[in-house]
Amino acid sequence: MTAKDCLEKAAGSSLGELALQLEEDAGTPREDALRKLDSMLTVMEAEVEHACHLPVYSISGLTGGDAYRYDQYRKEGGSLLGEIPALAATYALSASETNAAMGRIVACPTAGSCGILPACVLAVAKVRGIPREKVLLALAGAGLIGELIDEHASLAGAQGGCQAECGSAAAMAAGAIVEMLGGKPEMAFHGAAMAIKNQLGLVCDPVAGLVEIPCIKRNVGGTAIALSAADLALAGVESRIPFDDVVEAMDRVGKALPAALRETAGGGLATTKAGLAMKEKVYGKTE
Ligand code: SF4
Numbered sequence: 001m002t003a004k005d006c007l008e009k010a011a012g013s014s015l016g017e018l019a020l021q022l023e024e025d026a027g028t029p030r031e032d033a034l035r036k037l038d039s040m041l042t043v044m045e046a047e048v049e050h051a052c053h054l055p056v057y058s059i060s061g062l063t064g065g066d067a068y069r070y071d072q073y074r075k076e077g078g079s080l081l082g083e084i085p086a087l088a089a090t091y092a093l094s095a096s097e098t099n100a101a102m103g104r105i106v107a108c109p110t111a112g113s114c115g116i117l118p119a120c121v122l123a124v125a126k127v128r129g130i131p132r133e134k135v136l137l138a139l140a141g142a143g144l145i146g147e148l149i150d151e152h153a154s155l156a157g158a159q160g161g162c163q164a165e166c167g168s169a170a171a172m173a174a175g176a177i178v179e180m181l182g183g184k185p186e187m188a189f190h191g192a193a194m195a196i197k198n199q200l201g202l203v204c205d206p207v208a209g210l211v212e213i214p215c216i217k218r219n220v221g222g223t224a225i226a227l228s229a230a231d232l233a234l235a236g237v238e239s240r241i242p243f244d245d246v247v248e249a250m251d252r253v254g255k256a257l258p259a260a261l262r263e264t265a266g267g268g269l270a271t272t273k274a275g276l277a278m279k280e281k282v283y284g285k286t287e
Pocket of ligand 1: 112113156157158161162163165166203204205206210211212214215218263
């Protein structure tokens with residue numbers, strides 16, 4: 001299935017409703033799908049707050065405490081960002097730090113990119129007062145966007161670089177925001193396409209092979225990209241390259257990335273002086 005097929009099927013409906021319909025066609029009743037989404041949403045609500053109230057550190061000791069630090073700064077009114085982007089940044093840091101500390105998160109689509117979707121959806125829902133039922137539909141729509149990327153490209157950093165993880169998460173989040181704020185399915189796909197376009201070619205280069213650096217802060221960047229892409233789409237701005245073509249390009253770009261930049265920690269930030277020093281701190285001298 002492609003986004004083009006989805007748009008034909010979704011005529012007069014929303015992306016979230018179409019996602020639930022497709023689930024039903026595949027044998028999962030609407031109520032069961034909504035119950036599953038509701039339990040995921042409950043985990044998301046906890047993970048976006050978990051590292052805000054007290055500093056949380058990763059098992060490796062390389063990262064942590066930034067969600068707490070940023071949340072204090074945000075609450076003191078120091079943020080350059082508006083209310084929604086600043087709250088989304090806090091939430092993304094919290095979810096990602098919770099993941100790095102081996103806490104409970106929803107991989108959406110992966111653990112490394114787990115902060116982007118819940119941060120965007122919950123920040124928008126909180127500030128705009130969006131009811132829970134609408135948030136669940138938005139998550140259903142996000143899931144459909146993720147499925148399309150999985151079918152035509154990849155959701156794994158080891159296969160497609162970080163564009164496949166943080167890029168896909170931002171696309172899912174952009175689509176979810178558009179859905180939540182009443183945009184048409186076409187707009188959701190334009191938002192998703194614009195989010196991917198801004199991360200096309202992003203490499204996967206985790207320091208010491210751990211999902212911490214640069215992953216945690218890339219989740220914050222992903223929220224900014226998702227929010228701006230959704231905002232453009234809601235304003236009626238269209239992606240000149242359609243979603244299906246963007247995903248096809250993402251697949252080609254991912255396959256063209258050298259192995260060193262696909263989660264092997266063999267290049268990029270992982271092999272900087274600082275990156276190698278942190279690796280040695282975690283594992284000791286390996287050569
Ligand atoms: S850098 Fe690699 S491991 Fe980290 S979030 Fe991106 S794809 Fe995942």
